[in-house]
Amino acid sequence: MNHSVSARLWLAILLLAVAQSPSAACLLRGTGDLGVVIERASGSVQVVDTTARSSLFRVTGLGDLSHASVVFSRDARYAYVFGRDGGLSKIDLLCGRLDKRVMQAGNSIGGAISQDGRLVAVSNYTPGGVKVFDAATLDQVADLPALDDKGHSSKVVGLVDAPGQRFVYTLYDAGEIRIADMSDPHAPKVERFRDIGRQPYDALITPDGRNYIAGLFGEDGLVRLDLWQDKPVPQRILDHYGRGEKKLPVYKMPHLEGWAVAGRRIFLPAVGHHEVLVMDSDSWQEAGRIPVHGQPVFVEAEPGGRHVWVNFAHPLNDTVQVIDTQTLKVIATLKPGKAVLHMEFAPRGAAVWVSVRDDDVVRIYDTTTFRELAHLPAEKPSGIFFTDRAHRVGL
Amino acid sequence: MRMTFDTLLLIMTAAGMAATAGAAPDSARQSELLYLLNQDCSACHGMTRKGGLGPPLLPSSLRDRPTRLLVTTILDGRPGTPMPPWRGELSEQDAQWLVEALRRGEGL
Numbered sequence: 001m002n003h004s005v006s007a008r009l010w011l012a013i014l015l016l017a018v019a020q021s022p023s024a025a026c027l028l029r030g031t032g033d034l035g036v037v038i039e040r041a042s043g044s045v046q047v048v049d050t051t052a053r054s055s056l057f058r059v060t061g062l063g064d065l066s067h068a069s070v071v072f073s074r075d076a077r078y079a080y081v082f083g084r085d086g087g088l089s090k091i092d093l094l095c096g097r098l099d100k101r102v103m104q105a106g107n108s109i110g111g112a113i114s115q116d117g118r119l120v121a122v123s124n125y126t127p128g129g130v131k132v133f134d135a136a137t138l139d140q141v142a143d144l145p146a147l148d149d150k151g152h153s154s155k156v157v158g159l160v161d162a163p164g165q166r167f168v169y170t171l172y173d174a175g176e177i178r179i180a181d182m183s184d185p186h187a188p189k190v191e192r193f194r195d196i197g198r199q200p201y202d203a204l205i206t207p208d209g210r211n212y213i214a215g216l217f218g219e220d221g222l223v224r225l226d227l228w229q230d231k232p233v234p235q236r237i238l239d240h241y242g243r244g245e246k247k248l249p250v251y252k253m254p255h256l257e258g259w260a261v262a263g264r265r266i267f268l269p270a271v272g273h274h275e276v277l278v279m280d281s282d283s284w285q286e287a288g289r290i291p292v293h294g295q296p297v298f299v300e301a302e303p304g305g306r307h308v309w310v311n312f313a314h315p316l317n318d319t320v321q322v323i324d325t326q327t328l329k330v331i332a333t334l335k336p337g338k339a340v341l342h343m344e345f346a347p348r349g350a351a352v353w354v355s356v357r358d359d360d361v362v363r364i365y366d367t368t369t370f371r372e373l374a375h376l377p378a379e380k381p382s383g384i385f386f387t388d389r390a391h392r393v394g395l
Numbered sequence: 396m397r398m399t400f401d402t403l404l405l406i407m408t409a410a411g412m413a414a415t416a417g418a419a420p421d422s423a424r425q426s427e428l429l430y431l432l433n434q435d436c437s438a439c440h441g442m443t444r445k446g447g448l449g450p451p452l453l454p455s456s457l458r459d460r461p462t463r464l465l466v467t468t469i470l471d472g473r474p475g476t477p478m479p480p481w482r483g484e485l486s487e488q489d490a491q492w493l494v495e496a497l498r499r500g501e502g503l
Contacts, residue, residue, distance in 0.1 A: 064445075106445070
């Protein structure tokens, strides 16, 4: 009798555990409106639904996610999470579970997925360089060291995919851009562009896959590489944009992610200045500067480019501002809460999701009225990534 | 005589304020400092302090570094690198406490 009760009790506990386990059942649905929110302090991510504005799963055990970023498989079912501690994790969005995980380096900063979706590349700080993995198995395919001419290893930043099955990346310490042609993944062809400037801190590629642009920390300026040329030559743009002005201490590095472009105008963060820089994409000349609340971290255009949204570095990081790209004026100032770390637009741009680290919340705003539509609890949220990135060059 | 007493009082008050400003951070301030370390310093030095764009801040990596150098680096930054000066936001005593906390591996 006792035995039977005990057995039934255990069965009940087991069933309860299965029922409550988020990975017990996989969802049968599309993933086009899903995404991932990084919870930086707890080594976890939430899988979110941008239509229902709800959280579907929480996936844990992903290591140090300070400065984590994400790319998606081309079927948009899997998210590849690049952790600070060198962990590369592949997450199944439909099942809400960790599919595979490898520790590929001591310290890493970002990653990219190849044009054909078969290769995932990770850029590393320790040891410097880029490692390339099979997107399905996470088996290592190639190792691209980042040694300068003296044999010193360099931290690698600004890693993106480019058309022609290429990866483009920048060597922070060496001041160099490299293009790795991965057409034959076992025999990569690497092209080097030396002496681009001091301390390139991040880079981006335009959605057409043509222009690779690296921002410099050690100098006021950016470097453009035209990937459509047979023999590209690095070109300095917005050189000395801070001329005559005192550069402020930078408490958080800006990020050159995505591409804030509206018509011919391109919007970029000024390093060490309370300004957003505007550049003409035909002439690559400065087309204006917009005074803003603080030092910009992310400068992101809504899909379509009607508005540009900006968040700011510590200690002015409680604010988000919206710039009208026609008048170049700030038209809205929002106060989502303390430590706004990232913004991500829902597909087609009807809403923007904003992570507010110190308030442990993600706030969702209507991009027309700027009103808050909903909010979701999250533990120290940082990066937000939606699956429509799966089909865009450089994201 | 009266003036002298007032002046003395003023000097004593000023000295008292300076002493308060120079005090070691209390437990509430310590929590704030630890939060700053874990959340903001980690953007460059990592949550686990193994480094990133900035160098590692583990007890083992700081063992041979003079305390004065570390305090000065926090307060005045390190020119030529992205390390910014935190003076203004952090006092000398705050920086001193942070260095000790890093050496202890506090919160790791």
